Amino acid sequence: MSTAATATSSALTNLILKSTNRQSLIKSLICPTIHWTPLLVNTILKHLWNHGPKALQFFHILLQNHPTYVHSASSFDHAIDVAARLRDYATVFTLLHRMRSLRLHPTPKTFAIIAERYVAAGKPDKALKIFLSMHQHGCFQDLRSFNTILDVLCKAKRVEKAWNFFKILRGRFQADVVSYNTIANGWCLIKRTNKALDTLKEMVEKGLSPNLTSYNIMLKGYFRAGQIEEGWKFFLEMKKRRCEIDVVTYTTVVHGLGVVGEVKRARKVFDEMVDKGVLPSVATYNALIQVLCKKDSVENAISVFEEMLRKGYVPNSITFNVVIRGLCHKEQMEKAMEYMDMMRDNDCGPNVQTYNIVIRYFCDAGEIEKGLELLEKMSSENCLPNLDTYNILISSMFVRKKSDDMVVAGKLLIEMVDRGFMPRRLTFNRILDGLLLTGNQGFAKEILRLQTKCSRLPRQFKL
Numbered sequence: 001m002s003t004a005a006t007a008t009s010s011a012l013t014n015l016i017l018k019s020t021n022r023q024s025l026i027k028s029l030i031c032p033t034i035h036w037t038p039l040l041v042n043t044i045l046k047h048l049w050n051h052g053p054k055a056l057q058f059f060h061i062l063l064q065n066h067p068t069y070v071h072s073a074s075s076f077d078h079a080i081d082v083a084a085r086l087r088d089y090a091t092v093f094t095l096l097h098r099m100r101s102l103r104l105h106p107t108p109k110t111f112a113i114i115a116e117r118y119v120a121a122g123k124p125d126k127a128l129k130i131f132l133s134m135h136q137h138g139c140f141q142d143l144r145s146f147n148t149i150l151d152v153l154c155k156a157k158r159v160e161k162a163w164n165f166f167k168i169l170r171g172r173f174q175a176d177v178v179s180y181n182t183i184a185n186g187w188c189l190i191k192r193t194n195k196a197l198d199t200l201k202e203m204v205e206k207g208l209s210p211n212l213t214s215y216n217i218m219l220k221g222y223f224r225a226g227q228i229e230e231g232w233k234f235f236l237e238m239k240k241r242r243c244e245i246d247v248v249t250y251t252t253v254v255h256g257l258g259v260v261g262e263v264k265r266a267r268k269v270f271d272e273m274v275d276k277g278v279l280p281s282v283a284t285y286n287a288l289i290q291v292l293c294k295k296d297s298v299e300n301a302i303s304v305f306e307e308m309l310r311k312g313y314v315p316n317s318i319t320f321n322v323v324i325r326g327l328c329h330k331e332q333m334e335k336a337m338e339y340m341d342m343m344r345d346n347d348c349g350p351n352v353q354t355y356n357i358v359i360r361y362f363c364d365a366g367e368i369e370k371g372l373e374l375l376e377k378m379s380s381e382n383c384l385p386n387l388d389t390y391n392i393l394i395s396s397m398f399v400r401k402k403s404d405d406m407v408v409a410g411k412l413l414i415e416m417v418d419r420g421f422m423p424r425r426l427t428f429n430r431i432l433d434g435l436l437l438t439g440n441q442g443f444a445k446e447i448l449r450l451q452t453k454c455s456r457l458p459r460q461f462k463l
Helices: 003-018 022-029 038-047 052-065 073-085 089-101 108-120 124-132 143-155 159-173 177-189 193-205 212-224 228-240 247-258 263-275 282-295 298-310 317-329 333-345 352-364 368-380 387-400 403-418 425-437 441-455
Strands: none
Touching: 003 022, 003 038, 003 052, 022 052, 038 052, 038 073, 052 073, 073 089, 073 108, 089 108, 108 124, 108 143, 124 143, 124 159, 143 159, 143 177, 159 177, 177 193, 177 212, 193 212, 212 228, 212 247, 228 247, 247 263, 247 282, 263 282, 282 298, 282 317, 298 317, 317 333, 317 352, 333 352, 352 368, 352 387, 368 387, 387 403, 387 425, 403 425, 403 441, 425 441
């Protein structure tokens, strides 16, 4: 996206966020001087991701009021994702039907989004039901969509359910290597490497040959499960059998050894990779930098970061966040803020994860005002706070037990509800108790009314 387009999306995002009058906002957004495109709409929806109600308001204004612009299928997918995250399933299915009425047929990706949100909400059976009903919405299941629903279940650690579903339908969809790899990866995610190995053995018995991804899944599984020696032996066996070892293999070993404190071995594997002519990826550098921050020293991590820059690699937000977390852990907050500025210069943030890292460390150090200043700065950079941001700040308000801090906690609670995040009952009660104990009875009544209102919302709106 060009600089001008970025400025346009930022200006429109701010307009939507600050608007309090729907009719005025409609007039502004339908203005003929705005050239709406799917890219512009999708960019704004991404900016508004952590303000679900505003994102849906914006989407519906264009959908219902613009005389010529018609949303793309990708924009519908974004809106459906927002609605499903808010657990507003009525809106999800209204949008599905609207897509069909506009002859924008939902794709397998659309149903994968809905399934993923159902699983995240603790409703895996609903996820399977939406997969099995795809054809009713004009989208027929195939092997790829079958593998996708398996992946959604496995990544949410619903591996037993995925395995049972796989056994029932693998014949119908003619399960392939990707299917078996997905299930094996699921077992590895829950540290059941023996089951993963059994899955790959069964794959071979069915006449399918494991690929490099299969081996990398097992390798990562061993390290994730803390089976370091098994992982190392598996890596040596791969080399012995002259398997094509790629950057993913080496990155897995570097990270796996490093997280258990085997920093010298991790660095040796990294150097071996370079010697073998396998170029490290940004992910490899991220793994090594993370290992050094956690198990060695942040100074050595920064040396690797600088080496990465010298060699022409472009660090991503993960790279910066790992370094920033390492600096914060060593209480080098000023230097952490310098790296946040560097992220801005590199057009890769800071993102909400970056802010959450720094806000948390400021609050833990008792510098709550600096945390709140960063919250204000987030809005000016079109980086909206998420649920973690609010939880970090609200929790910090109880450290000093000051009356003003309880009021700030209450205001943060109101703001997060307004943005579509539903606090737990414990959070409500904690703030109510804090306000009452510090003499803020009037504000406590307002919070109590909000809690009552939230408790009456249909279940689908609760997070």
